[in-house]
Amino acid sequence: MKLCYKIKIIFLSLIFFTECFSQDLSRKEISVSVDDLPYVSKYYNDVKYGKMIIDSLLSAFREFNIKALGAVNTSKLYELGRLNYSKLILLERWLDSGMLMANHTHSHKNIFTITVQEYCKDVIEGESILKDLLKDRNQKLKYFRHPYLFRGENKEKADSLSNFLKERGYIEAPVTIDNYDYLFSLALEKALIMDNDTLISRIGCDYIKYMEDVLKYYESQSIALFGYNIKHILILHANLINAYFIRNLLNMYVKNNYTFISIDEALTDICYQSKDDFYKNLGVSWLHRWAWSKGFGDDFFDGEPDIPEYIKALIKN
Numbered sequence: 117m118k119l120c121y122k123i124k125i126i127f128l129s130l131i132f133f134t135e136c137f138s139q140d141l142s143r144k145e146i147s148v149s150v151d152d153l154p155y156v157s158k159y160y161n162d163v164k165y166g167k168m169i170i171d172s173l174l175s176a177f178r179e180f181n182i183k184a185l186g187a188v189n190t191s192k193l194y195e196l197g198r199l200n201y202s203k204l205i206l207l208e209r210w211l212d213s214g215m216l217m218a219n220h221t222h223s224h225k226n227i228f229t230i231t232v233q234e235y236c237k238d239v240i241e242g243e244s245i246l247k248d249l250l251k252d253r254n255q256k257l258k259y260f261r262h263p264y265l266f267r268g269e270n271k272e273k274a275d276s277l278s279n280f281l282k283e284r285g286y287i288e289a290p291v292t293i294d295n296y297d298y299l300f301s302l303a304l305e306k307a308l309i310m311d312n313d314t315l316i317s318r319i320g321c322d323y324i325k326y327m328e329d330v331l332k333y334y335e336s337q338s339i340a341l342f343g344y345n346i347k348h349i350l351i352l353h354a355n356l357i358n359a360y361f362i363r364n365l366l367n368m369y370v371k372n373n374y375t376f377i378s379i380d381e382a383l384t385d386i387c388y389q390s391k392d393d394f395y396k397n398l399g400v401s402w403l404h405r406w407a408w409s410k411g412f413g414d415d416f417f418d419g420e421p422d423i424p425e426y427i428k429a430l431i432k433n
């Protein structure tokens with residue numbers, strides 16, 4: 117009788133454990149980050165487009181209860197050497213809507229083409245405006261997002277940048293879901309210039325389809341590498357494609373059972389403590405950095421979704 121009771125307890129415990137475990141595994145979480153704030157565009161540089169982009173993103177983020185991280189290039193705030201206050205207001209709006217902010221360097225330089233010292237100077241140059249904006253809101257500048265997702269092409273360079281960032285109190289903001297949203301955006305800008313509504317809709321539909329394929333790809337990469345679907349960090353850009361289709365995009369993640377979390381929550385996932393020995397002249401997802409560091413071969417990276425051919429053609433012309 118006593119034994120039966122014990123067996124029952126063990127059995128129930130096992131059910132409980134299995135349920136908790138399976139619930140944990142089925143939980144899908146994603147943190148949203150937006151790079152190149154205040155906004156980025158090749159053909160629509162007027163600040164009215166910037167306002168439209170930021171307003172559209174913020175309104176969707178509020179609706180979906182998202183605390184997004186915005187990575188700023190402060191050089192974009194200047195025109196002919198003078199600070200453009202209309203652009204600065206966009207950053208104020210971003211913070212006043214409860215979003216987070218990261219230093220993305222002053223002028224988005226490529227670390228492969230300059231010394232670490234020059235790069236670090238650009239990091240410091242990006243600080244003063246952001247620190248003031250955050251201080252006015254009782255916050256501190258603590259996140260850093262690497263331009264092009266480059267961390268340095270050799271160990272010495274990557275380590276000295278990493279140490280510099282640590283000394284200045286930064287948390288490096290990784291990306292696990294990398295994508296080509298900026299190429300779709302460029303194609304959309306072309307379609308807008310052509311005033312072609314059919315093409316605009318087609319680009320929008322294909323963008324969401326592409327981003328869903330990208331999501332599935334990184335989910336499988338995560339499972340192949342860690343055995344579970346990690347708390348992801350998505351990179352987007354403050355551009356026209358996201359301004360136009362952000363609600364469709366966010367709905368796609370909801371449809372795929374994702375809940376939105378802040379970057380701090382995402383970084384609690386133990387995967388972010390993985391070793392990164394990826395020293396190449398490439399900007400890739402941290403999932404690929406970790407896979408490379410664990411010794412996975414090139415075939416691990418196969419199957420990354422490509423952008424449609426007509427998008428490539430549109431960008432070329």
Ligand SMILES: [Zn+2]
Nearest residue numbers: 151152263264
């Ligand atoms: Zn960038």
